[in-house]
Amino acid sequence: MFESIRRAKLQRAGLSCGKKRLKHQEGDLVDELRTHKAATIAVYLGFFFVLGLLMKMGAAVIPGTVTPQPIAYICMAAIASALVVHLRVALTEDVEDNAELALVLGTLLLQMGANVAMLDYGNQQSWTGALLVVAMPHAFAPLVLSVILGRKMGLFAAIYSTLLGTIVCVAVNPITYLASSSLIGFLVVLFTKRVRRRNRLFMAGLYIGVVAAVFSLILHEAAGTGLGGVSLGRILGVPFAIGIITGLLVGGLLPVIESLFGATTEVSWLELADLNHPLMKRLSIEAPGTYHHSLVVANLSEAAAESIGANAAMTRVCAYFHDIGKLTKPEYFIENMDPAENPHDDLTARMSALILIAHVKDGVDLAIKHKLNVSIIDVIEQHHGTSLAWYFYKRALDQKAEMIRLVEQGKSKEDDVPQVSEEVFRYPGPTPQFKESAIISLADAVESASRALEKPNASRIEGLVDELVQDRMKDGQLDECDLTIAELARVKASFVKTLLSMMHSRIKYQKGHEAPTSNIITKEAAATAQIHDGMTLVTENPYATGAGNEKKRSARKPPASAA
Incomplete structure (x- = not known):
């Protein structure tokens, strides 16, 4: 009752929309009876x-x-x-x-x-x-x-x-x-x-x-x-x-x-894998970049789950829906962002981080409203664990350092120096609680980071996957799931194999009047860069063919997605 009164006061003051976010079976009697x-x-x-x-x-x-x-x-x-x-x-x-x-x-x-x-x-x-x-x-x-x-x-x-x-x-x-x-x-x-x-x-x-x-x-x-x-x-x-x-x-x-x-x-999992679900159709129209990201994560996760004997069908379906929370503000995520306009330019690092982190709670809210399977809701909650939104945390530290420098020069006041707490830039969790959730969490990070690889090959992809998994382990993100070290090794090998098949080189298309110079895309191809999860993604321009086309285009670098 008191919570309703407080929410009503905030609404009258224009500080609340009056709606209560749905939570995943919090305090549910049924959940209590399940384990009592x-x-x-x-x-x-x-x-x-x-x-x-x-x-x-x-x-x-x-x-x-x-x-x-x-x-x-x-x-x-x-x-x-x-x-x-x-x-x-x-x-x-x-x-x-x-x-x-x-x-x-x-x-x-x-x-x-x-x-x-x-x-x-x-x-x-x-x-x-x-x-x-x-x-x-x-x-x-x-x-x-x-x-x-x-x-x-x-x-x-x-x-x-x-x-x-x-x-x-x-x-x-x-x-x-x-x-x-x-x-x-x-x-x-x-x-x-x-x-x-x-x-x-x-x-x-x-x-x-x-x-x-x-x-x-x-x-x-x-x-x-x-x-x-x-x-x-x-x-x-x-x-x-x-x-x-x-x-x-x-x-x-x-x-x-x-x-x-x-x-x-x-x-039932195979029946739920139908991409004609209303949420998936919305995702494909309103957030096409997130939709494609989810499909790739599903492929990575399913193959990894099969390699360790986990539930592959469940893993694929949960990966489809893990980022549906981005439907609330799709334009704030790099994969859906207009390259000419970055909405984060007008926001503080803390506000940007809060918007990105909120996609987890928004996803749970949408999943409950659409009565999705409880395991899907668990994965939505757990796929980022309590990890750090590193890009915006780093930007906040840089802004703080700049304000301290201005204070030392007498150009600003000490009260203007922002307080930066790491907890504000961390996802609410919980960390992955079961194998399928942990696999999707790792596949999500691997897919995002792999886009930043320049000239991907077996050794670079293997190094990237190993580094990401080690970072997650050091950060305690895999402490509560039941993945063994042997299973984790098979998961990493599966990620590398799947990524290699997705990112293999293509033979250069030759027009009829062109003299064939090479069957492989040359190193002189132009590149475009963008930021994704705090890493630089360099993609070659397949239309750059000669010395006259070696000019590089520098795109504005938008902030990292929470994907």
């Missing part, structure tokens, strides 16, 4: 409780089945406790918060519930023997978790859906259940490598349906009792249909699951 230990304990207790209910239901669906005794519940609790230990010891990086924990445990419970329902339906249809077991949707939990959280989590789901299902579905043969569930669960994880299109889920269901049908037939033949009154079409057709239905069901449920638990699959 009490919520974690509640999720585990709920899992144990529902599992106990499913055990009771599983025994009740088939008449004559013995009701679970206390020892059965103790065995269930032992296996569930092993599941908890497995998650806490080996999979802490894969299950980072309570939302993902609820997704994992909820998916397992959903499969157990589907198994009980299928057991009840099969009993009503007079299915017996192996068909009653193979007809269960054993592929559901492994398929869901493999696609959303990775194949390691898919294997985890296959293991514990098998162990827990043996106790829940106590009315069926435990050996047959163990064999069927483990075979189908592990194979469906094998079939979900790099699911980049939703039709791959249908194909995974198709493949697992074929496997289940063949295994069902083998089990019936191995039993030595013939078909036992069950038609061959049902023995083959029911498991095959269940496999296909599971694939289709998972494909349809993925958007709902992603929305409920805040997860994003590679399929």
